Amino acid sequence: MGMYAVQMPKRVVFGVGIEEKIGAEAKGLGAKKALVVTDAIIEKIGVREKIEKPLKEVLEVDILDKVEPEPTLAAAETVARAARAAKCDLIVGVGGGSVMDMAKVASAAASNPEQGVSAFLGANKIANPSVPKILVPTTAGTGAEATPFALVIVEEKKKAIASPYNLADVVLIDPTFTATMPPKVTASTGMDALSHAIEAFLSTGSNPLTDSFALEAIRKIANNLEEAFSHGDNLDARLKMSLAALLAGMAFGNAGVIAGHAAAHTFGAKYKIPHGVSAALALPYMMEYNAVENGVKEKLAKVAREMGEDISGMTGEEAASKAVARVKKMLEKLDLPTRLADLDVPKDDLPGLAEAMSKEKGYLARNPRKIEYEDAVKMFERMWSGE
Numbered sequence: 113m114g115m116y117a118v119q120m121p122k123r124v125v126f127g128v129g130i131e132e133k134i135g136a137e138a139k140g141l142g143a144k145k146a147l148v149v150t151d152a153i154i155e156k157i158g159v160r161e162k163i164e165k166p167l168k169e170v171l172e173v174d175i176l177d178k179v180e181p182e183p184t185l186a187a188a189e190t191v192a193r194a195a196r197a198a199k200c201d202l203i204v205g206v207g208g209g210s211v212m213d214m215a216k217v218a219s220a221a222a223s224n225p226e227q228g229v230s231a232f233l234g235a236n237k238i239a240n241p242s243v244p245k246i247l248v249p250t251t252a253g254t255g256a257e258a259t260p261f262a263l264v265i266v267e268e269k270k271k272a273i274a275s276p277y278n279l280a281d282v283v284l285i286d287p288t289f290t291a292t293m294p295p296k297v298t299a300s301t302g303m304d305a306l307s308h309a310i311e312a313f314l315s316t317g318s319n320p321l322t323d324s325f326a327l328e329a330i331r332k333i334a335n336n337l338e339e340a341f342s343h344g345d346n347l348d349a350r351l352k353m354s355l356a357a358l359l360a361g362m363a364f365g366n367a368g369v370i371a372g373h374a375a376a377h378t379f380g381a382k383y384k385i386p387h388g389v390s391a392a393l394a395l396p397y398m399m400e401y402n403a404v405e406n407g408v409k410e411k412l413a414k415v416a417r418e419m420g421e422d423i424s425g426m427t428g429e430e431a432a433s434k435a436v437a438r439v440k441k442m443l444e445k446l447d448l449p450t451r452l453a454d455l456d457v458p459k460d461d462l463p464g465l466a467e468a469m470s471k472e473k474g475y476l477a478r479n480p481r482k483i484e485y486e487d488a489v490k491m492f493e494r495m496w497s498g499e
């Protein structure tokens with residue numbers, strides 16, 4: 113029996129009407145002044161008022177509402193400067209994955225005036241503990257509320273800031289906040305969560321605890337994502353997707369993601385494709401590539417079973433291909449691209465993408481099947497043609 117450890121947010125508050133709790137949570141962290149890190153979207157969806165008002169009743173509040181999607185290092189430095197200037201003792205991140213990642217950067221910057229954001233890049237590089245932070249997701253998928261990672265684009269490459277100081281002190285999840293997500297965003301963020309769960313489950317960094325998070329997330333997504341996509345006002349489906357995204361975040365926040373995200377980060381950053389769309393596209397190809405390994409087949413058979421596929425009497429190989437086929441079918445039903453060719457990625461760029469992918473050593477080290485440059489080229493060719 114091996115030894116393992118998991119880390120996760122200190123406290124998770126889940127339910128409808130979270131605005132009634134946020135003031136008490138902020139006070140519970142002993143805060144006097146909060147900086148709310150967010151983007152313009154939350155105003156449109158009516159969440160801004162719900163967060164700002166109760167916070168202002170208990171403490172001083174500054175707002176930074178200019179976070180860009182898929183932030184670059186320069187954008188992250190802007191957030192860091194604003195966080196230092198605000199002289200706050202609490203960060204409240206309200207939004208999707210990019211916003212929550214920037215809230216993590218803000219909380220690290222506020223207590224580390226000597227370090228620029230580039231000095232945070234890598235593992236355990238944040239010197240002093242971050243100021244406390246509350247994360248409030250408005251999408252169901254990125255899992256950023258649950259992970260110790262913040263992602264920043266540096267020279268067209270996604271780089272991670274990995275530190276336990278990035279973990280939230282409090283996560284507030286209100287599934288009604290996700291109900292206004294347009295179907296497109298519901299689809300891509302939901303499939304991002306599925307890719308987190310499946311990649312974490314296949315990762316060599318997985319353990320029995322992350323496996324139980326991952327499998328439950330897979331089951332919930334298979335049962336609820338298509339419903340949340342086609343009937344956005346179905347609160348039960350939204351609630352299950354919020355739970356699934358959180359569980360998948362707790363799985364990959366510990367077990368890590370593998371080759372699918374390594375591939376997705378390369379073309380996602382280069383062609384400015386939303387992260388969920390690129391992670392979703394890479395997912396079935398990553399599964400196919402790994403399915404030939406013993407041990408992986410059996411795991412993918414479990415994935416198929418959690419997704420509700422009938423695998424009785426099947427070999428591991430047959431059951432694994434059922435899981436792959438189901439994921440491809442989900443992509444089609446959710447109107448998501450299934451081939452890089454559909455995204456106008458030039459075929460000539462594939463070797464360059466494969467080279468960039470083979471440099472994603474951290475992700476590839478956890479992949480159950482070894483990936484050399486040649487393998488990456490083949491995987492990209494399949495992703496391109498959809499064959």
Ligand SMILES: [Fe+2]
Pocket residue numbers: 254304307308373387391
């Ligand atoms: Fe992801």
